[in-house]
Amino acid sequence: PSRAPCTKTSTRHARATSQRTARWKSGARKAAAAQAVSSSDADVLRLAEEISREAGELIKRKLGADIVKTKANARDLLTEVDTEVQDLLETRVRERFPDHSFLGEESGISLDEALDHSPEWLWIVDPIDGTTNFVHGIPMCAVSVGVAHREEIAVGVIHDPFRDELFSARRGHGCFRNGTAVHVGAEATPMEAVVCTGYAPIAEATEPFLRGIAALARLPVRTLRMLGSAAVMFAWVADGRITAYAEVDLNAWDIAAGALLIQEAGGKITDLDGTPYTLRTRAVLASNGATHDSLLTALQDAKVEGLESKK
Numbered sequence: 001p002s003r004a005p006c007t008k009t010s011t012r013h014a015r016a017t018s019q020r021t022a023r024w025k026s027g028a029r030k031a032a033a034a035q036a037v038s039s040s041d042a043d044v045l046r047l048a049e050e051i052s053r054e055a056g057e058l059i060k061r062k063l064g065a066d067i068v069k070t071k072a073n074a075r076d077l078l079t080e081v082d083t084e085v086q087d088l089l090e091t092r093v094r095e096r097f098p099d100h101s102f103l104g105e106e107s108g109i110s111l112d113e114a115l116d117h118s119p120e121w122l123w124i125v126d127p128i129d130g131t132t133n134f135v136h137g138i139p140m141c142a143v144s145v146g147v148a149h150r151e152e153i154a155v156g157v158i159h160d161p162f163r164d165e166l167f168s169a170r171r172g173h174g175c176f177r178n179g180t181a182v183h184v185g186a187e188a189t190p191m192e193a194v195v196c197t198g199y200a201p202i203a204e205a206t207e208p209f210l211r212g213i214a215a216l217a218r219l220p221v222r223t224l225r226m227l228g229s230a231a232v233m234f235a236w237v238a239d240g241r242i243t244a245y246a247e248v249d250l251n252a253w254d255i256a257a258g259a260l261l262i263q264e265a266g267g268k269i270t271d272l273d274g275t276p277y278t279l280r281t282r283a284v285l286a287s288n289g290a291t292h293d294s295l296l297t298a299l300q301d302a303k304v305e306g307l308e309s310k311k
Contacts, residue, residue: 041147041149041154041155041170041171042170044097044121044147044154044155045155045157045168045170047092047093047096047097048123048145048147048155048156048157048168049157049159049166049168050092051088051089051092051093051145052143052145052157052158052159052166053159053161053166054088054092055085055088055089055127055143055159056142056143056159056160056161057161058081058084058085058088059081059085059128059134059141059143059161060161060162062081063134063137063139063162064134064135064136064137065079065080065081065134065135078106078131079128079131079134079135081127081128081134082105082106082127082128082131083106083127085127085128085143086104086105086106086107086125086127089104089123089125089127089143089145090102090104090123090125093123097121099118099120099121100118100120100121100122100123101114101115101117101118101121101122101123102114102122102123102125103122103123103124103125103252103253104125104126104127104253105125105126105127105251105253106127111124111252111279111280115151119150119151120149120150121147121148121149122147122148122151123145123146123147124145124146124147124148124252124253124256124257124279125143125144125145125146125253126143126144126231126253126254127143128141128142128143129141129142129143129144129158129229129230129231129232129253129254130142130227130228130229130230130231130232132228133228133229138228139162140162140227140228140229140232141160141162141228141229141231141232142158142159142160142161142229142231142232142235143157143158143159143161143231144157144158144230144231144253144254144256144257144258145157145158145159145257146253146255146256146257146258146259146260147256148256148279151278151279152171153171153256153257153259153260153279154170154171154260155168155169155170155171155260156168156169156256156257156258156259156260156261156264157169157257158231158232158234158235158257158258158261160231160232160235164178165177165178165235166178167182167235167238167239167261168261169238169260169261169263169264169265170264171260171264172264173264174264174265175238175260175261175262175264175265177235177239182238182239182240182265183240183265183266184237184238184239184240184262184265184266184267184287184288184289185237185240185241185242185243185288186240186288186290187243187288187290187291188290188291189291189294190216190219190220190221190222190291190294190295190298191219191220191221191222192222192243192291193221193222193243193244193291193295194221194222194223194225194241194242194243194244195216195221195222195223195224195225195242195243195244195245195246195295196224196225196226196227196233196236196237196242196244196245196246197209197212197213197216197224197225197226197245197246197247198226198227198228198230198233198245198247198250199226200247200248200249200250200307202249202307204249204307205248205249205307208248208304208305208307209248211302211303211304212246212248212299212302212304214302215298215299215301215302215304216246216295216298216299218298219294219295219298221243221295222243225242230245230247230250230254230255230258231254231257231258233245233258234255234257234258234259234261234262234286235258235261237258237262237265237267237286237287237288238258238261238262238264238265238267239265240265240288243287243288243291244285244286244287244288244291244292244295245284245285245286245287246272246284246285246286246295246299246304247283247284248272248283248304248305248306248307249282249283249306249307250281250282250283250284251282252279252280255269255277255281255284256279258286259277259281259286262286262287263277266288266289267286267287267288267289268286268287268288268289268292269281269284269285269286269287270284270285270292270296271283271284271285271306272284272285272296272299272300272304272305272306273300273306274296274300282306282307283305283306283307285299
């Protein structure tokens with residue numbers, strides 16, 4: 001038979017447990033409050049802007065750097081400056097926010113691995129977006145820094161050091177260029193639209209790229225452009241300089257910062273199925289919003305799909 005508990009012992013145990021629980025809850029509340037202060041999106045934005053400018057100065061000084069190696073193929077370039085800039089950015093982030101996770105283009109880890117390390121805050125960074133331009137001495141590349149909080153982009157910064165333009169956004173607070181609010185363009189139809197695209201450095205991207213160019217030309221759009229830097233093209237959609245940007249295969253670090261800029265500037269960003277952007281989006285259409293459906297339909301009718309949909 002089971003033994004009845006001692007009333008005095010049980011009472012003391014219950015009281016001690018209650019006290020420990022209260023202390024734990026109080027400590028958890030204080031820790032959460034401290035975390036909220038130390039990792040507020042305003043603090044994160046300030047650091048993202050500061051280190052993007054610092055990295056931009058380094059890029060500007062070293063334009064035209066020698067190639068260190070290629071990555072997947074001879075068209076996917078990497079320079080020692082990419083690594084140097086990423087190391088600078090990561091060091092600054094870890095000094096200020098040691099509990100945040102960091103994913104850079106040169107990190108060698110996946111998005112899921114980075115999120116496993118810290119699901120709260122994740123810095124998603126492309127140290128030089130537009131490396132081929134950079135290697136060839138073309139001053140059209142940028143530092144791209146997106147910061148996700150619980151898998152939603154909270155802060156985005158793109159710095160173009162060659163035009164001294166810093167585009168920044170904090171969720172719910174608008175999009176800015178050097179402190180001045182910017183908005184997407186007012187083009188209402190594809191006929192008015194300046195549309196950019198890019199050519200991914202892998203063979204599988206060739207056919208969808210060509211179908212996409214043909215589909216947009218047939219609409220027609222006003223003109224098509226390729227600038228060689230996803231970050232610059234996203235920033236310019238947000239600033240109203242171009243109407244839209246589409247590409248079939250990008251990575252998280254290519255899109256993260258630009259996605260928030262466009263949303264906060266009043267635009268729209270989806271994958272090529274029309275699904276709203278997430279950290280895992282790879283094929284993308286970003287636009288001023290008014291032209292989005294027409295452009296998306298033209299791409300879909302031409303069977304322009306993201307490469308991940310073929311796997």
